[in-house]
Amino acid sequence: MKLNIKKNSLYLAPMAGITDTVFRTLCKKMGANYVYTEFVSANGIIRENKKTLDMMDFTEFERPIGIQIFGETVEVLAKSAEIIRERFSPDIIDINFGCPVPKVTTKGAGSAAMKNLDIMIKMAESVVKAAKDTPVTVKMRAGWCNDQIISTEAGKLLEQAGIQAITLHPRTSKQRFTGTANWDLIKDLKENVSIPVIGNGDVINPDKYVQMIKDTKCDGVMIARAALGNPWIFKQIKDLIETGSYSEATVSEKVYLCEKHYHLLREEKNETLCLNLTKKHYSWYLKNFPNAAFWRTKFMQSENLYDIESVLKSMKRELI
Ligand SMILES: Cc1cc2nc3c(=O)[nH]c(=O)nc-3n(C[C@H](O)[C@H](O)[C@H](O)COP(=O)(O)O)c2cc1C
Known part of the structure; x- marks a missing residue:
């Protein structure tokens, strides 16, 4: 074809x-x-x-x-x-x-x-x-x-x-x-x-x-x-x-996409893979992000999906 x-x-x-x-x-x-x-x-x-x-x-x-x-x-x-x-x-x-x-x-x-x-x-x-x-x-x-x-x-x-x-x-x-x-x-x-x-x-x-x-x-x-x-x-x-022009993603858009990406991973992967991939992608999403080092450390220290979800919640509360 x-x-x-x-x-x-x-x-x-x-x-x-x-x-x-x-x-x-x-x-x-x-x-x-x-x-x-x-x-x-x-x-x-x-x-x-x-x-x-x-x-x-x-x-x-x-x-x-x-x-x-x-x-x-x-x-x-x-x-x-x-x-x-x-x-x-x-x-x-x-x-x-x-x-x-x-x-x-x-x-x-x-x-x-x-x-x-x-x-x-x-x-x-x-x-x-x-x-x-x-x-x-x-x-x-x-x-x-x-x-x-x-x-x-x-x-x-x-x-x-x-x-x-x-x-x-x-x-x-x-x-x-x-x-x-x-x-x-x-x-x-x-x-x-x-x-x-x-x-x-x-x-x-x-x-x-x-x-x-x-x-x-x-x-x-x-x-x-x-x-x-x-x-x-x-x-x-x-x-x-x-x-003729374009704009960079806003902080809210980034936060919402972090959340969406995480939910899709959770549906698709087992817990360990979901945790690792979430951390991997978040390290990229959080570039040029307000207080990036703080949020990145919080996510990297997460030991399970419950931790990820609670950091996500506080990120939403503080930034949106
Ligand atoms: C993490 C990573 C994994 C890659 N894996 C593949 C792959 O599986 N197959 C492939 O053809 N190229 C792979 N590449 C090369 C990319 O497809 C691309 O050719 C290269 O990064 C240059 O494009 P860029 O300047 O847009 O990054 C990979 C690149 C990176 C950074």
């Missing part, structure tokens, strides 16, 4: 340990057009590991959604794509060719595939074949290291392999998150392929979104870190495009 991507769409990036159904739903409500699961191990999928399979559950509200996979062999990736198509029917299967974490790359998965274009393309072809009518996309980096920048060359071959869109985070794998994303490579990729190119990397505010579209002519923009504690970014970008 052909992937129909609306020009200038906004994408919530896959983020391990973060883009679960709760966070995806919140971002979707704020205006993200496409959301992705975190990367899911193809090996875990074919071994039917319950925790791995659970990572791919999503609600109809989240559509269009991409399930992202990583794996070290052509066969395992293909088999996992078949299982995903049959059991989950996502709108997109995305292959992770960007993860720089050694635990993943030492086995040949993630960005390690970019060290060998031949294997990378075989992986892509096998997933496209196994996914049948489910569109397959790729998320990749600029290359393995500075003297192996291959994003444009890889992009052309990926298009021939049947990949329907490419997200480029133009840092090398070796760079991890240091330095800056080289947006010239997004522009170069866009000029050399006819499938949609989604730009990613260092879009930290709505103005950067406008700048990335203008500088690279990319078809859409994917946002990761700037959405942490600020899922409003998707709405802010839309406001900027439609009205």
Whole structure:
């Protein structure tokens, strides 16, 4: 099936340990057009590991959604794509060719595939074949290291392999998150392929979104870190495009979203996970917040959900 991507769409990036159904739903409500699961191990999928399979559950509200996979062999990736198509029917299967974490790359998965274009393309072809009518996309980096920048060359071959869109985070794998994303490579990729190119990397505010579209002519923009504690970014970008301005989330909006996020986590997760994820997300929500250190300490010291709820109550009483 052909992937129909609306020009200038906004994408919530896959983020391990973060883009679960709760966070995806919140971002979707704020205006993200496409959301992705975190990367899911193809090996875990074919071994039917319950925790791995659970990572791919999503609600109809989240559509269009991409399930992202990583794996070290052509066969395992293909088999996992078949299982995903049959059991989950996502709108997109995305292959992770960007993860720089050694635990993943030492086995040949993630960005390690970019060290060998031949294997990378075989992986892509096998997933496209196994996914049948489910569109397959790729998320990749600029290359393995500075003297192996291959994003444009890889992009052309990926298009021939049947990949329907490419997200480029133009840092090398070796760079991890240091330095800056080289947006010239997004522009170069866009000029050399006819499938949609989604730009990613260092879009930290709505103005950067406008700048990335203008500088690279990319078809859409994917946002990761700037959405942490600020899922409003998707709405802010839309406001900027439609009205020429946008506003930051108010303290009340932040408090209400903290509460909502917590309630959604409580419905979805067990107590320990709910507690840990609440603390994780609150540390982001509470940035640039009145008396941030005080509230953050209160939440971090919470030992159970009862503690979280009572801090939430006093925060509401004092700030709203
Ligand atoms: C905590 C965290 C987890 C991430 N997990 C994934 C992942 O599972 N799959 C993936 O393709 N990229 C992952 N990334 C990379 C992001 O999707 C994105 O490419 C990168 O952060 C650059 O975008 P940004 O400048 O908007 O943050 C992760 C990034 C962060 C910060």
